Amino acid sequence: MPKNYWKLWTADTVSNLGNGVSSIAFPWLASALTRSPLTIAIVGLMSQLPWLLFTLPAGVITDRFDRKKIIIATDVARGVVTLVACAILFANRSSFLHIKDPTHGYTGGSATFLIGMMMVATFILGSAEVLGNNSAQTFLPDVVEEKYLQKANGQMASAESIANQFAGPALGSLLLGISIYIPFLFDAASFFASAALIALITAQGAKIINNRKESNESATQLFTNELKEGFRWLMGHEILRPMAYTLGALNFVSSLALASFILFAQEVLHVSIFVMAVLGTAGAFGGLVGGIAGPKLIAKIGEGTTLTVALLSFPTLFLLGSLVTRWYIFYILVFLEMFTAVIWNIVTVSFRQTIIPSQLLGRVNSGYRFFGWGSMPLGSLAGGVITTISAHYISREYSLRLPFVVAGVIGLGVFLATRGRFTSERLESAKSHT
Numbered sequence: 087m088p089k090n091y092w093k094l095w096t097a098d099t100v101s102n103l104g105n106g107v108s109s110i111a112f113p114w115l116a117s118a119l120t121r122s123p124l125t126i127a128i129v130g131l132m133s134q135l136p137w138l139l140f141t142l143p144a145g146v147i148t149d150r151f152d153r154k155k156i157i158i159a160t161d162v163a164r165g166v167v168t169l170v171a172c173a174i175l176f177a178n179r180s181s182f183l184h185i186k187d188p189t190h191g192y193t194g195g196s197a198t199f200l201i202g203m204m205m206v207a208t209f210i211l212g213s214a215e216v217l218g219n220n221s222a223q224t225f226l227p228d229v230v231e232e233k234y235l236q237k238a239n240g241q242m243a244s245a246e247s248i249a250n251q252f253a254g255p256a257l258g259s260l261l262l263g264i265s266i267y268i269p270f271l272f273d274a275a276s277f278f279a280s281a282a283l284i285a286l287i288t289a290q291g292a293k294i295i296n297n298r299k300e301s302n303e304s305a306t307q308l309f310t311n312e313l314k315e316g317f318r319w320l321m322g323h324e325i326l327r328p329m330a331y332t333l334g335a336l337n338f339v340s341s342l343a344l345a346s347f348i349l350f351a352q353e354v355l356h357v358s359i360f361v362m363a364v365l366g367t368a369g370a371f372g373g374l375v376g377g378i379a380g381p382k383l384i385a386k387i388g389e390g391t392t393l394t395v396a397l398l399s400f401p402t403l404f405l406l407g408s409l410v411t412r413w414y415i416f417y418i419l420v421f422l423e424m425f426t427a428v429i430w431n432i433v434t435v436s437f438r439q440t441i442i443p444s445q446l447l448g449r450v451n452s453g454y455r456f457f458g459w460g461s462m463p464l465g466s467l468a469g470g471v472i473t474t475i476s477a478h479y480i481s482r483e484y485s486l487r488l489p490f491v492v493a494g495v496i497g498l499g500v501f502l503a504t505r506g507r508f509t510s511e512r513l514e515s516a517k518s519h520t
Contacts, residue, residue, distance in 0.1 A: 090229040090287045091238060097283035098222065099245040101161065104276025106254010108168070110363060111262060111269035113348040115175075116204060118182065119197040123346035123477075123486070127470025129201070130345060131463040133208035136216045138460035144217045145452025146312045149445065153225040158281045160218030164211050165277030168270055171207045174200075175267035182266040220455065224447045227439050229287070236381050236436045243428045244377025248370050255366030259359050316449020319442075325516050326441070326454065328507055329434060333458035335500045336400055338465040343404050343493035345469025350486045355413040365413055368420035375421075376428030389433045390510035396430040397504060399423075401497025408490035433513075441516055469493075 116129045148156065175182075178200065230238045261268040321327055351357045357365060384392050403423050410416045442450045469489045477485040 087234065087238065087241075088229060091226075093283055093287045094222070094226065094229055095242060095245060097157075097161075097280040098242060099249045100276050100283065101280035102246045102249040103254050103257070104168075104273040104280075106250040106366075107258035107261065107269045107276075108273040109250065110255045110258040110359075110366065111266075111273075112204065112208065114262060114359060114362070115266065116201070117348045117352065119201050119204075121349070123349055123473040124470040125201065126348060127345040127466045127473075129204050129208060130341075131466040131470075132205045133212040134341065134459070134462035134466060135209060136213040137455065138463055140213055140216050141220070141452045141456040141460060142313055142317065142449075143309075143452075144220050145316055145449035146309055147217060148221045148224055148448030148452065149312070149316070153221040153228070153448070154284060154287060156221040157218050157225065157284050160214040160221070161277045161281035161284065163214045164218070165274045165281070167207055167210045167214075168274035168277065171203065172267050172270035172274060174203055175270060179265055179267055216455075220448060220452050223435065223439075224451055227444065227447070232440060235439050236384070236432060239432050239435050239439075240377045240381050240428075242377075243380075243431060244374045246373065248374055250370070250373075253370070255363045259363035262359060312449065316446050317453045319446055320450050320453040323441075323516075325508065325512055326438065326450075328504065329437075330454045330457040332397070332500060332504050332508075333434070333454075334461040336397075336497070337459060338461040338468075339401070339404065339493035339497045339500070341462040341465030342469040342472070342496075343407070343490045345466045345489060346473050346486060349473075351413070354483055354486055355410070355416060357413050361413060365417055365420065368417040369424040372421040372424030372426075373428045376425040377432075380429040380432045383429060384433060388510040389437075389513050390508055392429055392433055393508045394505065396426045397501045399426045401494045401501060404490050404497055405494035408487045408494065437513060437517070 112129070113126070116126050120126065226238060226242075227235065257272070258269045261272060320330065351362055351365065355365075387395075399422065403419050403426075407416060407419050410419065438451060438454060439447070472489050472492060473485050476488050480488070
């Protein structure tokens, strides 16, 4: 791997460490401010909504401008927003004297302002992530040769899992034990550090800027036409189009199941803030094993079989999750879920990076993510509504379990609808015609 790749890998790992810290800090903060499943789901929805609103325009921007500079700009923006949130929490730190107990974590007055701040902050952070993440994924082929893409994606996935779901949550719980604002300060610092590391990469990346002097189109028309060009390419591809729909369905059911997960963990699994951090390591280990063993497993059983197994595994694990009463059993399920998610991503991300033309990669990739990730806020909203309404007819515990059942049933429907569609033969045929 070239030096530029390791700079990109290090920057990605550092920012994901900060994300891992905030991944436990934000939900725990929300659960201290409110016990409403719907409100907590909406807080999560705000971070996911930009994937539905801004993914397509982000693709045009990614293809038109220097991807390296975009990543730096979005990292700096996220650092500033997180720093502002940190300052607000610092000013209210005396109201979180009992943050370790989320049911009595806030001793101040109205929590409406802080909940509103969280929604605004997570929306802005999500918007920057849409552009930065799309740019980073399309930037990788500029620093790594095509034959090493699966290996590079596997290593990136492993590092992301360790930082985001192992080291990050554990560190986040430790920092929360000190004070409510410190995890957010750390997250801001990680974004600034990531931006500095990206700035050290010497590769310029793909820089595709239209020559407007030769076009009579207005800037708006040009932007719209470029967006349509990438969208048409995606819609015209017989494998990538249904793959995007399938990912959208999977992310919908996943977001549905996990919309009120912080309440499920606290009230059904009875986890403390430190056990919550331990539970987070399950995903890290699953991602680590998937990232390391994934390429070898994929080579042995084939890309098509890998995707088929993943499509069956997701709903099965959700259904099993609805029955769990002990956190350490849920730990095993999360491990398997993340392992499956990583090997799915290794196959599908490498496939996209291989078959999509470089000059269209940003736009097609963003169109793919529009369907694949844009469904997440809808899933979060559905999960919050299901839990809230069902609580009027069944016990609180079973209302928190119900989203996992619904997600599992829908997931089985997705498996039946897509069975046999993503075979190794069809994937290889698509690559050969690129």
